[in-house]
Amino acid sequence: MVPILLILVLTLGAVGLFLALPAGPTRTDRVGWLVLAGAGAVLLGSLLQLTPGPAPGWFAGLALIAVFSAVRVITHRRPVYSALYFVLLILTVTALLVLMEAPFLSVALVIVYAGAILVTYVFVIMLARQARPTSYDTRARDPFWGCLAGFLLLLLLSGQLNLFQAGPPRLPAVADSAPAGTVEQIAVPLFTDYLLAVQLIGLLLLAALAGAIAIARRQPTGIGENRGEA
Amino acid sequence: MLLPCVLLGATLFILGLIGFVTRRNLIIMFLCTELMFQGIILNVVAFGRQPLGGRPALDGQVFALFLIAVAAAEAAVALALVVLLYRHRDTLDAQAYRLLKDE
Numbered sequence: 001m002v003p004i005l006l007i008l009v010l011t012l013g014a015v016g017l018f019l020a021l022p023a024g025p026t027r028t029d030r031v032g033w034l035v036l037a038g039a040g041a042v043l044l045g046s047l048l049q050l051t052p053g054p055a056p057g058w059f060a061g062l063a064l065i066a067v068f069s070a071v072r073v074i075t076h077r078r079p080v081y082s083a084l085y086f087v088l089l090i091l092t093v094t095a096l097l098v099l100m101e102a103p104f105l106s107v108a109l110v111i112v113y114a115g116a117i118l119v120t121y122v123f124v125i126m127l128a129r130q131a132r133p134t135s136y137d138t139r140a141r142d143p144f145w146g147c148l149a150g151f152l153l154l155l156l157l158s159g160q161l162n163l164f165q166a167g168p169p170r171l172p173a174v175a176d177s178a179p180a181g182t183v184e185q186i187a188v189p190l191f192t193d194y195l196l197a198v199q200l201i202g203l204l205l206l207a208a209l210a211g212a213i214a215i216a217r218r219q220p221t222g223i224g225e226n227r228g229e230a
Numbered sequence: 231m232l233l234p235c236v237l238l239g240a241t242l243f244i245l246g247l248i249g250f251v252t253r254r255n256l257i258i259m260f261l262c263t264e265l266m267f268q269g270i271i272l273n274v275v276a277f278g279r280q281p282l283g284g285r286p287a288l289d290g291q292v293f294a295l296f297l298i299a300v301a302a303a304e305a306a307v308a309l310a311l312v313v314l315l316y317r318h319r320d321t322l323d324a325q326a327y328r329l330l331k332d333e
Contacts, residue, residue: 017245021252047234056284063238070242072264074249078258086261093268098234100275103303109271109302112298117264124309125257128316136254136323146252150244157240161233181291189292201299208303220320 005046006158012039014151020075021143026058029075040064060100066092077137079125082120090114102181236308243269256315256322260308267301 005226012035019032047060069092072085090113138147191200246265253259271294278290312322319326 005314017248030302063234066238067241067245068267070245073265074245074253074258074262079255079261082258082261086264093272096235096238096272097275100279102275102291102294105294106288108295108298112302113264117302120305120309121257121261122314127313128257128322132268134255134323136325137258139254140252140293141254141325146248147278149251150248153247154240154244157330158237159245160314161236161240181288186288186291186295189265194292195295197296199295204303205299208306212306214315216309216310218314 005042007155008150009039010155010158012036012042014147017075017150018143018147020071021140021147022075022077022138023143024139032075037059040068043067053125059096062092062095062099066096077133078124079137082222083121083125086121087114087118090118091097104183104186106179232276232280236273239269239276240269242266242272254324256312256324258304260312260325261310263308264301267297268305271297314332 016032016035016039019028020036022029044064045058047063048057066089069085069089073082073089076082076085090109094106094110094161097103097109242264244264246269247261249265250259253262274290274293274297276290278288278293315327316322
């Protein structure tokens with residue numbers, strides 16, 4: 001991607017994101033979505049040219065859906081819809097992992113994220129639901145500075161990556177014999193080289209489980225009169 | 231395939247960062263950390279496919295599995311904290327918890 005085009009896409013994206021973030025009673029999100037759609041169209045065109053490999057159309061479409069749902073997660077005014085768009089993002093990332101020959105990882109991602117973590121999020125959202133949209137959902141905090149910081153960071157990162165691509169050290173292509181991440185293939189390093197890490201992760205999950213129960217069961221102590229009743 | 235994947239991962243990470251900085255709902259903020267995890271997982275798997283010296287290995291996917299496990303642990307503890315805070319003050323506004331002391 002030529003740098004001018006990159007700067008154009010990033011600028012459009014940052015401006016559109018700034019307009020689309022919830023900003024109180026003034027509804028600028030429709031304008032923001034128009035700008036974001038322009039950025040997405042330019043991005044799709046350049047991705048189709050940039051991506052080599054067997055399935056450029058698949059990658060470009062999935063990347064566009066992923067970015068769209070990620071933007072929707074951070075701009076939607078109602079938390080339940082944010083969580084649902086996050087499920088869409090998970091499914092897109094899953095498809096991308098299948099494109100990158102990681103079938104077991106993609107199945108694990110769907111089970112753990114869409115099946116467990118997101119259900120927990122939806123439960124907590126339901127538990128803490130307010131009757132009408134609250135002020136902290138409809139007004140973002142310093143959207144300008146947040147978008148500017150993200151824009152600069154992404155500009156730096158992608159600029160460096162472009163230099164990396166144009167420079168002499170070309171990366172070797174993915175070998176044809178690269179192992180696909182099936183259960184059988186991924187179990188071998190998991191239970192030989194990384195056995196200790198697997199045990200430690202189990203311990204971490206157990207500690208998180210015990211900690212979550214201990215935290216959520218505690219009564220709020222600031223009130224005072226609740227102590228005697230319990 | 232490496233470069234577009236890394237760019238996409240960086241984009242997802244930075245969108246999560248922007249959401250974490252600008253949104254005020256505690257639940258959305260933790261959802262944004264999960265968004266950042268997605269970017270990292272894509273990056274790790276994409277880099278793991280590049281056989282830089284030696285034979286190609288599956289270390290990237292193993293790291294991504296560990297990342298998923300850590301994300302699950304983080305989500306459990308974070309949501310327990312959110313429930314506790316909500317019972318404490320009846321709001322999810324991050325601005326309401328600026329002072330980390332009892333009233």
